[in-house]
Amino acid sequence: MGRHTNRDRSPFRGSQMEPSIRKEKRTxxxxxxxxxxxxxxxxxxxxxxxxxxxxxxxxxxxxxxKRKMNPRVVKTARRLRNDFDRAEHKAMLASTSEELRRILQDVETLSDIPHDITNTELRGEIAIAEGRATTIYVQRDGLSTLTVVLPQHEPTIAPLKRAIALISRAQHKRSQRERCEKRLPRRGIADDSDERRQPVAVASSTGELVHSAQRNGHDHRAFVSWRFLWRCFGLLNVDTNQPIDDQRCSGRATLKELGIENAATLKFVHRVKYFGRQRQS
Structure with a gap:
């Protein structure tokens, strides 16, 4: 008689799979x-x-x-109240803007003033009426020419650059609003609807404010800052065909010292072209 081990007498011996089957199952x-x-x-x-x-x-x-729920998504009572206050504030601003537009249109002497005029533009209009304004025209490649009015008696290059930034952004916002208002009638939206009174969102600063960024029939808006734009672009006096050194006297040089007279025409040029690799710090 041969010896029988416990392994041979196991009740699970017959149910064990072949090594090839176990390998397939494992795979x-x-x-x-x-x-x-x-x-x-x-x-x-x-x-x-x-x-x-x-x-x-x-x-x-x-x-x-499960993903963790973002706590900002949960609408608490405080967030709902803040959303309601924000919506009420936007509605009040929209209604105030419409009323101001109606008032300006009714007065003949103020009909050419936009209802969303900025403080810089308003001070320029007051300076024109008082006869102490300095008007500068800034040409942009592919875009409309900016009319910058400085109310200072002897303006320097610093307020000129600030006024260019503010006025170009305001005009860009107005062009976007006009484009939006032209699209609304085609969509069947009435003039007194809530969607028409919503403010138009605009980028804080875009490359379109300096030169035309239109490619393939639509606008590519590259989000850049004015600090970056002034490092890459400079101003050129078209009348004298001379670049303007805006770093002179740490930006405190007056326009007369830089050769810019009243009603002068300037344009944007690449800083590398006229100043080499030197950039504004």
Whole structure:
């Protein structure tokens, strides 16, 4: 009689699978995509695995980890009250703007003043009426010419650059509003609707304020700051064909010292072209 071991007498002996079958089962389990495996993968491989599983119509097994809810999404009583106050404030600004537009249109002497006139433009209009204004025309490549009115008696280059930034942004905002108002009638929106009275969002500073950025029939707005623009662009006096050194006297040089007279015409030029690699600090 041969010796029988406990392993031979085991009741599970007949149910054990062949090594090849066990290998196949192990391979299948290894190829199954689960959320646990996805969490261990890098982001690029995780997206690739999910995309391939979706193309094969294979489900992802396991329990998906729940995302943490952003606390800002939860509408609390305080946030609801703030949203209501913000909406009321916007409605009040829109109605005030419409009333101011109506008043300016009724007065013949003020009909040419826009209802959203800035403080710089308003001080310029007052200086023109008092006869102490300095008017500068700034040409832009592909865009309209800016009319900058400085109320100072002897303006320097610093207020000129600030006025150019403010007036160009205001005109850009008005052009966007006019473009929006032209589109609203085509959409069937009435003049007194709430959507028409909504303020037009505009970028704080765009490349369109210096030169035309129109490509392929539409505008590409590159978000840049005026500090960056003044580092890359300078001003050229068209009358004398001489670049303006805005770093002279640390920006405190008057326009007369720089050769800029009243009703002079300036234009934007690349700083590298006239000053080499030197940039404004």
């Amino acid at each position: 299948e389990r290894r190829n199954v995509l689960t959320y646990k495996k996805l969490r261990k993968m890098p982001l690029n491989l995780r997206k690739q695995a999910v995309r391939e599983a979706r193309n094969r119509n294979e489900p992802i097994l396991g329990k998906k980890k």
